[in-house]
Every structure is written in structure tokens, then in C-alpha cells.
Amino acid sequence: MKIGFIGAGKMATALVNGIVSSKLVPSNDVFVTDINADATAKLKQELNVSVADSAENMLSKVDIVITAVGPKVAPQILSGIKDELFKDKTVVSIAAGLQLDTLAAALPAKTPIVRIMPNINAVVGEAAIALCTNDYVEDSVKADVKKIFESVGTVYELPESQFSIFTAISGSSPAYAYLFIDSIARGAVKNGMNKDLATKIAAEAVLGSAKMIKETGEEPWTLINNVSSPGGTTVAGLVELEDNAFISTVIKGIDATINKDKELSGK
Ligand SMILES: NC(=O)C1=CN([C@@H]2O[C@H](COP(=O)(O)OP(=O)(O)OC[C@H]3O[C@@H](n4cnc5c(N)ncnc54)[C@H](O)[C@@H]3O)[C@@H](O)[C@H]2O)C=CC1
Numbered sequence: 001m002k003i004g005f006i007g008a009g010k011m012a013t014a015l016v017n018g019i020v021s022s023k024l025v026p027s028n029d030v031f032v033t034d035i036n037a038d039a040t041a042k043l044k045q046e047l048n049v050s051v052a053d054s055a056e057n058m059l060s061k062v063d064i065v066i067t068a069v070g071p072k073v074a075p076q077i078l079s080g081i082k083d084e085l086f087k088d089k090t091v092v093s094i095a096a097g098l099q100l101d102t103l104a105a106a107l108p109a110k111t112p113i114v115r116i117m118p119n120i121n122a123v124v125g126e127a128a129i130a131l132c133t134n135d136y137v138e139d140s141v142k143a144d145v146k147k148i149f150e151s152v153g154t155v156y157e158l159p160e161s162q163f164s165i166f167t168a169i170s171g172s173s174p175a176y177a178y179l180f181i182d183s184i185a186r187g188a189v190k191n192g193m194n195k196d197l198a199t200k201i202a203a204e205a206v207l208g209s210a211k212m213i214k215e216t217g218e219e220p221w222t223l224i225n226n227v228s229s230p231g232g233t234t235v236a237g238l239v240e241l242e243d244n245a246f247i248s249t250v251i252k253g254i255d256a257t258i259n260k261d262k263e264l265s266g267k
């Protein structure tokens with residue numbers, strides 16, 4: 001299975017890193033192309049992937065082409081490539097907002113298309129990833145695409161109508177989780193702890209908390225109650241966070257993310 005990436009930016013780099021380190025395919029069976037030659041040169045140097053000088057030249061060498069450019073650019077790039085080059089290829093898009101029917105309009109009729117929403121934690125093999133397909137993706141091809149993304153995390157098959165929500169709670173949410181961890185660490189710095197040490201400790205506490213939710217299957221509020229000793233430190237902090245509308249602020253952030261994803265779809 002040969003995999004090509006159009007666009008070698010942040011998310012493509014995360015996926016290529018994860019795919020190569022999982023040893024799913026030999027590194028030189030991963031192809032990258034980008035208008036920024038520095039981006040592809042860096043990936044070649046660090047991971048020994050193959051570089052193509054254009055999307056057209058890459059297409060003849062790969063089975064699966066993953067567009068990892070912005071949602072506005074992807075249809076333009078795809079519609080600029082000769083139709084015959086898409087014969088026996090599957091096109092995968094990871095762009096926020098970009099819907100299957102918009103991609104289909106930019107491609108030859110009946111091209112198999114997979115829509116994916118990954119997240120940047122693919123670098124460490126811990127991404128949560130959504131997948132949906134159009135009607136022309138055979139089961140064996142879907143299984144191959146799933147295998148690629150399972151090499152960097154967990155894949156959820158979801159109806160396309162849920163992708164905006166998924167983008168908020170998984171595609172974008174790592175940024176919000178990093179912000180939370182950084183904010184906790186800044187609180188420690190304010191009170192006299194070294195930032196590097198505080199960040200490491202806060203990250204471990206958040207990682208363990210995520211594991212508790214995943215592995216115990218308990219409702220978060222049960223776990224919150226378990227931490228909150230009567231008259232203790234935790235409840236004092238919770239009251240202050242809620243005084244400043246922590247929950248509704250986070251929900252508003254998720255709403256804004258969902259709305260932006262819908263706006264990017266252009267529909
Ligand atoms: N960064 C993230 O965590 C996530 C990003 N995505 C999606 O991934 C896509 C890329 O996002 P990022 O990697 O963050 O952006 P980025 O700006 O880091 O990467 C985009 C890359 O595309 C290249 N590019 C632009 N026009 C091109 C063309 N005509 N031909 C070849 N390459 C071209 C740019 O030079 C750049 O290297 C977006 O559609 C985004 O919605 C999805 C999930 C998470």
C-alpha cells in the first residue's frame with residue numbers, strides 16, 4: 001500500500017510521523033508533496049519518506065492520496081489534476097468542514113472518497129479519528145484506510161452529519177486541553193514553582209484523569225466528587241472556577257468551533 005500526502009504541513013507531518021513510526025508501511029512508500037519545498041525536505045531528512053515535485057507526479061506512484069491542505073484549497077488542487085490519474089485511486093481528505101459532495105464535485109465521477117477528521121496527537125499514536133465514506137469505497141479499501149489511521153489512534157465510523165461536532169471535541173480539542181494544562185502550570189508558576197516542572201506534573205495529572213474516565217467508565221461527576229474532600233481544597237477551587245463560568249465558557253468554545261466547521265463547509 002503506497003500512501004501520498006498533498007500538503008506536508010502540521011497535520012500531515014503528525015500523520016507521517018505516526019505512520020512511519022508504527023511501521024505500517026516502509027517509509028519510502030509514503031510520498032509527500034508541498035508547494036513549500038522546505039516542508040517536504042524536512043520530512044525526507046527526518047523520516048526518509050519519498051518526495052514528489054507535484055501532486056500529479058505523485059498520483060501515479062500511490063494507491064491512496066491524502067489531501068492535507070486547507071478546506072478551500074483542496075477542491076482547487078484536485079480539480080486541477082487530470083481525470084485519468086485518479087483511475088484506481090482512493091482520495092482521502094482530512095480538511096475541516098470539507099464535505100464529501102464538495103470533494104466529489106472536484107473529482108472524476110465515482111471516485112472513492114474517504115473523509116477523515118484526525119487530531120494532532122497522532123504523533124504519539126493517541127489520536128481519536130472520525131471516518132466516513134461515499135458510496136464508491138469498497139470494503140477492502142475502507143479497511144486499508146482504517147488501518148492507516150488505526151496506526152496513529154482509534155477510528156470511529158460516524159455519519160458525516162456528526163463531523164462538525166467531532167471536529168470540535170477531537171480535531172480541535174487538543175489545543176484546548178494543552179491550554180488547560182498550561183493554565184494549571186501557570187497557576188503553579190504564580191505561586192513559585194518552576195514552569196517546566198509544573199507543566200510536566202500538570203500533564204501527568206490530566207493524562208491520569210483521562211485514563212480514569214476511560215478505564216473506570218465512571219461519570220466524570222462521580223470522579224469529581226471523589227476528589228472533593230469535605231471542607232477541602234478541591235471544592236474551594238471548583239467554586240472559584242464555576243464563579244467564573246468555567247463550564248459554560250468551555251461549551252461556548254465548543255459551539256464556536258462547531259459553527260466555524262459549518263462555515264468552512266460553505267453550506
Ligand atoms: N493541525 C491540526 O491539528 C489538524 C488539521 N486538520 C486539517 O488538516 C489540513 C491542514 O492543516 P494544517 O496541517 O494545520 O495546516 P498547515 O498550514 O500546517 O499545512 C498545510 C500545508 O499545505 C501546503 N499547501 C498549500 N497549498 C498547496 C498546494 N497547492 N499544493 C501542495 N501543498 C500545498 C502548505 O504549504 C502547508 O505546508 C486542514 O484542512 C485542516 O483542517 C485536521 C485535523 C487536525
Ligand SMILES: O=C(O)[C@@H]1CCC=N1
Pocket residue numbers: 096167171172
Ligand atoms: O484549526 C483547524 O481548522 C484544524 C481542524 C481541526 C484542528 N485544526
